[in-house]
Amino acid sequence: MGAIGHVTPQTRHFDAPLPLRSGAQLAGYSLVYETYGTLNAARSNAVLVCHALNASHHVAGTYAGQDKSEGWWDNLVGPGKPLDTDRFFVIGINNLGSCFGSTGPMQVNPDPAKGGRPWGADFPVVTVEDWVDAQARLLDVLGIDCLAAVLGGSLGGMQALSWTLRYSARVGECIAVATAPNLSAQNIAFNEVARRAIITDPDFHGGHFYAHGVVPQRGLRVARMIGHITYLSDDSMEEKFGRSLRNASGLGRPGELAYTTQDIEFQIESYLRYQGDKFSTYFDANTYLLITRALDYFDPAAAHGGDLSAAFAAARGRRFTVVSFTTDWRFSPARSREIVKALVDNRIDVSYAEIAAPHGHDAFLLEDPRYHGLLRATFDRIARQVGA
């Protein structure tokens, strides 16, 4: 297996307005994307990789001069890797509303009445379906009529599912990992607490904090800490941290409690604070709100009276691979089984794998041999099918 080497993001501007699910529209917009591998002559070997909450178009490879800038799914995508860039042309697209380059709330609002200020809270609410529509337009530009596969985990998996419902004829296979057909009340609840932490941060200024020269870092930290708890399994957190003490406060002797309510006492506290601090330095607060709402809103069954099987009638003729992880309590295997049932109800060809992995929701990003073996076999089969 080789490395993908240096990659360079590209930008494509679209002048045609994008009608959004909310009824609003985006007058014009740009998408940032990366590609890996080569599109074959038949244009049959393209694989779209959709990203989740805090990721981007930078799926694999590194940036020149930044050795530690591996893409977020670099363990999966590259020469000789399960999604083999020697055979496939892989595309990563940054979603609208993001803070990593595509048009989003940090960028200038083109409305002249806004005086050249960033969109901020005025950025329109975008949904999974809107993202998929924007992605389809970029594929038009790239000359790709039909994807060999669309792949995504978590929120990325929702986009992969949505592709089969909106652009069924343009998808060969959908690979949906660690995802769900919609958010549960508990999922929405965690999102809402994170949003409240951000929105009630005095530095949020109703979402127009850019003009104040501040960032709602307190809220972002808390939001990320909450999110992080839901990404890890109870078991893996217990194994990794347990009740180990940090002794970072310098108040207690090693192995002894310091008795403090405001300083760090346990390793798990130190870890969460670190994750929160790091996230708050690079992630945009308005993007966090938009993306958690896109998660909340995704619910393909809603337009069919809650009948998921009716919704997936639109996906007939596609092939599916659905993967879940036993310890994922954010999107549990039961949620994947709902998807599988809806597919089977439509006599759609689906493979389902429930991987025994200890790492919770985060497992979809990790290099588990059974998981990667499954994806390798799946992409080998797809390669044969599309002549890649």
Add this chain to the structure above:
Amino acid sequence: MGAIGHVTPQTRHFDAPLPLRSGAQLAGYSLVYETYGTLNAARSNAVLVCHALNASHHVAGTYAGQDKSEGWWDNLVGPGKPLDTDRFFVIGINNLGSCFGSTGPMQVNPDPAKGGRPWGADFPVVTVEDWVDAQARLLDVLGIDCLAAVLGGSLGGMQALSWTLRYSARVGECIAVATAPNLSAQNIAFNEVARRAIITDPDFHGGHFYAHGVVPQRGLRVARMIGHITYLSDDSMEEKFGRSLRNASGLGRPGELAYTTQDIEFQIESYLRYQGDKFSTYFDANTYLLITRALDYFDPAAAHGGDLSAAFAAARGRRFTVVSFTTDWRFSPARSREIVKALVDNRIDVSYAEIAAPHGHDAFLLEDPRYHGLLRATFDRIARQVGA
């Protein structure tokens, strides 16, 4: 079954310093408590009820002129109820560090150097063991050598367990409901996020907000929302709220999405905000930090190299009833089984009930017929044993 009627809290001041587990001591302090029923001549019918995070000494009954002021466990404690006040003398004590009357951070720091200001963040860190020691002193004053039973749920259950380890000879039976022998990394993680939300609220002022005439309500709201998610089961949240829309923003038509990131869209959001708002108007931020730390620190096995069975050797001769609820993911049945195993290892007489209830951790406060039937039978037996 009758009502307990009007009750009146009492206050007892203690001049003798209380040595704390941290090494600090509380020079003098007051405890607020309530009692229900009558202590019999043999003084054998006393039951101590220990409270959890946001409760108090007000276990049962109402206050004169406040019809809706029922105690937090009024469905369990009263004439003819499972813990029958016609037979038992029931005691509720507000723990040190609370904001409901006993000495705590909202009260004046007696240190002359503090100029008559509230303790705030200078209130010493208190532990489950410290609470139990303070409770024991109050029982001395009430002339109660031996409790017929000590009962508690959640953090209250930890106090009940601690009684059998520190004052074994003074406890007939320990009834520990929906509790755990210590907090898991995930439990600590949720506490830490709540604490960070409070501590990083600009209105917290390092815990000395009283002097500023403000309260860190933003942080308290988020803390309560996080806590509330962990009190409810995924299933009960799904059944109660699901993905129902609130339509409170007035932006969307009934049943239709409003597409908003900052306003309420789903019923579960409305519910959590309401719970958070309510909590932030009456609960003290420093108390929240102290009580979550008492939860974090509870770990009777720690002094025995992590061997819980060795810890419970101190409880030999007592009788235990341990109760858990199938859908409680805060303190799951597996955690109760750890306690049961440690008791059995010591050949201690223990009854264990795993109640199939849908309500998650909150089930311990609800009136489930199997659960209350079990407690009724348990207290009937205890009444016969102690001649109540």
